[in-house]
Each structure stands twice: as structure tokens, then as C-alpha cells.
Amino acid sequence: MVDVWQTAMDHAVGAARRAGQVCCSGALIRCVDQVVREALQDDRKVMTKSSSVDLVTQTDQKVEQLIIQSVKEKFPTHRFIGEESVAAGESCVLTDAPTWIIDPIDGTTNFVHAFPFVAVSIGFSVNKQVEFGVVFSCLEDKMFTARRGKGAFCDGEPLQVSDQEDIKQSIIATEFGSSRDPEAVDRIFSSLRNVLCIPVHGVRGAGTAAINMCLVASGCVEAYYEIGIHVWDIAAGSLIVSEAGGVLMDVDGKDGGPLDLMSRRIVAANSRTIAERIVREIDAFGPPRDDEPLRR
Numbered sequence: 068m069v070d071v072w073q074t075a076m077d078h079a080v081g082a083a084r085r086a087g088q089v090c091c092s093g094a095l096i097r098c099v100d101q102v103v104r105e106a107l108q109d110d111r112k113v114m115t116k117s118s119s120v121d122l123v124t125q126t127d128q129k130v131e132q133l134i135i136q137s138v139k140e141k142f143p144t145h146r147f148i149g150e151e152s153v154a155a156g157e158s159c160v161l162t163d164a165p166t167w168i169i170d171p172i173d174g175t176t177n178f179v180h181a182f183p184f185v186a187v188s189i190g191f192s193v194n195k196q197v198e199f200g201v202v203f204s205c206l207e208d209k210m211f212t213a214r215r216g217k218g219a220f221c222d223g224e225p226l227q228v229s230d231q232e233d234i235k236q237s238i239i240a241t242e243f244g245s246s247r248d249p250e251a252v253d254r255i256f257s258s259l260r261n262v263l264c265i266p267v268h269g270v271r272g273a274g275t276a277a278i279n280m281c282l283v284a285s286g287c288v289e290a291y292y293e294i295g296i297h298v299w300d301i302a303a304g305s306l307i308v309s310e311a312g313g314v315l316m317d318v319d320g321k322d323g324g325p326l327d328l329m330s331r332r333i334v335a336a337n338s339r340t341i342a343e344r345i346v347r348e349i350d351a352f353g354p355p356r357d358d359e360p361l362r363r
């Protein structure tokens with residue numbers, strides 16, 4: 068059978084690596100070279116989006132344009148949902164058409180502060196189903212990939228989630244997100260307290276949703292959950308987790324409900340048991356959906 072999306076996936080891997088090189092040269096320069104740092108004053112200019120801690124740089128915008136241009140040349144009819152294009156006013160609606168879902172720098176706050184976890188995330192959906200996901204963790208130089216039904220890989224090596232079924236023997240990843248609304252922060256802390264006091268072995272966060280999900284897929288943490296993420300944070304990572312044997316869910320009711328890429332809520336875990344336990348412990352508030360027209 069003809070593998071219709073393999074060419075697109077190969078293109079995504081190349082684009083993610085090239086984009087990662089742009090991000091990483093910027094990030095490494097921030098770590099090591101004060102003189103170049105000053106010379107790059109403009110490039111380091113940090114702007115804000117939905118809140119004073121929702122950061123964006125010219126590198127985010129430049130990298131997204133690089134990826135979109137290169138895809139357009141090869142696949143002129145495909146559509147895009149890109150984090151920085153949506154911030155600039157493009158619509159954020161997932162249709163049945165082949166759609167590239169791009170987070171040019173996942174972990175912009177890390178990037179700005181030279182905290183060494185930054186990823187380029189490219190998901191590709193058809194009929195609203197993710198067909199492949201590519202996450203390039205550029206400072207670690209690790210390429211995570213997954214094709215629907217064909218497994219998940221890191222640099223070509225198969226990935227498998229952890230087989231730990233006991234949440235008390237687990238590490239859980241999460242993030243605080245970019246809302247500083249006191250009510251939302253209270254809810255995030257109350258969920259965190261409940262999870263921590265199960266008790267779990269530990270709670271971690273890499274500062275990027277995509278890398279947190281690759282950590283689940285690699286078996287380094289048993290689960291990742293977050294409320295407030297966006298479709299571009301999770302499209303690629305969600306397939307990498309499920310193809311590594313993990314489960315994905317929303318945070319509704321007792322069993323979470325099916326993952327909804329636009330709902331801004333996710334639990335990604337090694338097993339249903341651990342995912343459902345997290346759902347029971349967290350406060351399931353609902354930020355405005357990504358496809359809600361008046362969310363900005």
C-alpha cells in the first residue's frame with residue numbers, strides 16, 4: 068500500500084532539524100558568549116502575548132515562517148495552525164484537510180532564560196486525526212517521531228512507556244502554564260498538592276509540553292498533565308505518547324473522556340490506571356477552547 072504521508076513526514080523531520088538549528092544557535096549563544104549576546108540585542112527582544120509571562124521572540128516568529136514556507140513549496144494545498152500565526156490573528160480551526168500544527172519553539176521561556184530544554188514541535192493531522200508527530204529537542208539533539216499505527220522512535224530507536232502501574236512509585240510531569248490569574252493559580256496548586264500527596268515519588272517539569280510528553284513516551288516519567296496548553300503544544304507529542312503504548316485523555320468525569328486537541332487540557336500517561344487516578348485528583352477547570360472564536 069502506498070504510504071501517502073511518508074514524504075510529508077520526511078519533510079517535517081528535515082524542517083524540524085533546520086528550525087532546531089536556528090533555535091539552538093540562539094540558545095547556545097545566550098549561554099556562552101556575552102559579546103555576541105550584546106550584538107544580538109534585537110534578536111533577543113522579548114515580547115509578550117496573552118499575559119506578561121507568555122513570551123515570544125523574533126526567533127519564534129522567524130522559525131515558524133521558515134517551516135511554513137518550506138512546507139508550502141512542497142505541499143501547496145495543505146493548511147496550517149501555527150502558534151505565532153494564530154497570535155498574529157490567523158484562525159485556529161481544525162478541519163478535515165491535511166493540516167500542519169506547528170509550535171516553532173516549545174519552551175520559549177526556557178529559550179529566553181537559557182534553561183536547556185527547547186523543542187520544535189510539528190504535528191500533522193488529516194480528518195482531525197494526527198497522522199504523524201515530530202518533536203526535535205534541539206539542545207539534547209534528540210529527534211522524536213511517530214507515525215499513526217507505526218510506533219514511536221527517538222533517533223530511530225523504538226520508544227516504550229514505563230510499565231509501572233503504581234502511581235505511588237511514579238514521577239509525574241506538569242507545568243504551571245502562563246496564566247497568573249490568582250484563581251487559576253489556586254486551582255493549579257490545589258491539583259498539584261493532591262497529586263504530590265498521593266504520594267508520588269516526585270513531580271517534574273521540563274518547561275515544554277512537547278518534551279514532557281516525550282519523557283512519558285521514553286518511560287522516564289509515568290505521566291504528564293496540564294490545563295492551559297494549546298493544540299500546537301500537544302499535537303505531535305500526543306501521537307508520540309500513544310504510539311509508545313501510552314494513553315491520552317481529557318480531564319472530564321471519572322474516566323477523563325477522549326482527548327480533545329482543542330480543549331486545552333491533557334493527561335498523557337503510561338497506563339489508564341495512572342491517567343484516571345490523575346483525573347480524579349485534579350481540578351478540571353476549562354480555559355477558553357483553542358477553536359473558540361472570541362478567545363483573544
Ligand SMILES: O=P(O)(O)O[C@H]1[C@H](O)[C@@H](O)[C@H](O)[C@@H](O)[C@@H]1O
Nearest residue numbers: 172173174175242244245275276
Ligand atoms: O513555549 P510555548 O510554546 O509558549 O509553550 C509552553 C506553554 O505556553 C506553557 O503554557 C506550558 O506550560 C509549556 O509547557 C509549553 O510548552
Ligand SMILES: [Mg+2]
Nearest residue numbers: 170173174300
Ligand atoms: Mg508551546
Ligand SMILES: [Mg+2]
Nearest residue numbers: 170171172173
Ligand atoms: Mg511556542
